[in-house]
Amino acid sequence: MNTFSQLFREREKVWFLKLRSFLPVSPEGVLKIGNGFGHLSEMVRSQNQNTTVVDVAVFQETVNKDHVMLYDGGKLPFLDKSFDTTILNLTLHHIKDSREFFENEILRVTKKRVVLIEETYDNLFQKIHLVFRDWWMNSKAGQDCDIHWASYFSRSEMTRFIQDHGLRLVVRETIRHHSYFKELLVIDLP
Ligand SMILES: C[S@@+](CC[C@H](N)C(=O)[O-])C[C@H]1O[C@@H](n2cnc3c(N)ncnc32)[C@H](O)[C@@H]1O
Numbered sequence: 001m002n003t004f005s006q007l008f009r010e011r012e013k014v015w016f017l018k019l020r021s022f023l024p025v026s027p028e029g030v031l032k033i034g035n036g037f038g039h040l041s042e043m044v045r046s047q048n049q050n051t052t053v054v055d056v057a058v059f060q061e062t063v064n065k066d067h068v069m070l071y072d073g074g075k076l077p078f079l080d081k082s083f084d085t086t087i088l089n090l091t092l093h094h095i096k097d098s099r100e101f102f103e104n105e106i107l108r109v110t111k112k113r114v115v116l117i118e119e120t121y122d123n124l125f126q127k128i129h130l131v132f133r134d135w136w137m138n139s140k141a142g143q144d145c146d147i148h149w150a151s152y153f154s155r156s157e158m159t160r161f162i163q164d165h166g167l168r169l170v171v172r173e174t175i176r177h178h179s180y181f182k183e184l185l186v187i188d189l190p
C-alpha cells in the first residue's frame with residue numbers, strides 16, 4: 001500500500017466513524033458512488049453487506065477491485081429507489097454536471113438518505129486553492145480523476161441546493177481544511 005493509500009485509509013476511518021450511525025441495517029441497500037482506493041467502501045461493507053459500489057475506474061492501489069461495478073459515469077445502472085442510502089465521499093466534484101447528476105441520478109436511485117462528504121469553499125481564493133490541491137493530491141496519489149471546475153459547490157450554494165430540492169438536512173459537520181472546508185452532510189429525501 002502506498003503512502004497516500006495509507007493516508008486516505010486513516011482519513012476515511014475518521015469519516016466512517018462519523019457516518020456509520022447514519023447507515024441502514026442490512027438488508028436495506030447502500031450505494032457508494034465513487035470508490036477511490038476502496039477503504040471507505042469496504043468499511044461501509046463491513047457494516048452493511050448489502051453495499052453496491054460504482055465507479056468509472058479502478059486504480060493500481062484499489063483494494064477492492066472485485067467489488068467495484070464500472071459504469072459510464074452518467075446514468076446509474078439501477079432502477080428508481082433501489083437503495084435506502086447513497087454515499088459519496090469526495091466524489092461529487094469529480095462528476096461532470098454534478099448538480100444535474102445529483103438531481104437526476106442520485107435522487108432517482110435513493111429512497112431515503114444521501115450521505116455526502118464534500119469539499120466546499122466560501123470565496124474564489126479558497127476555490128482555487130481547493131481545486132489545485134485536489135488535482136495535486138490525486139495526481140501524487142495515483143488516482144487519475146477528472147477535475148471539473150464547475151462541479152464544486154460553495155457552502156451557501158450547498159445550503160440552497162438542499163432547500164430548493166425539498167431535502168432535509170439532518171446533520172452538517174464543517175471542518176476547516178487548509179483555507180477551505182471538508183463537510184459531512186446527511187441529507188434526507190422527503
Ligand atoms: C478522489 S476519489 C475519492 C474517492 C473516495 N476516497 C471514496 O471513498 O470514495 C474520486 C473517485 O470518484 C470516481 N469518479 C469520477 N467520476 C465518477 C462518476 N461519474 N461516477 C462515479 N465515480 C466517479 C473516481 O474514479 C475516483 O475513484
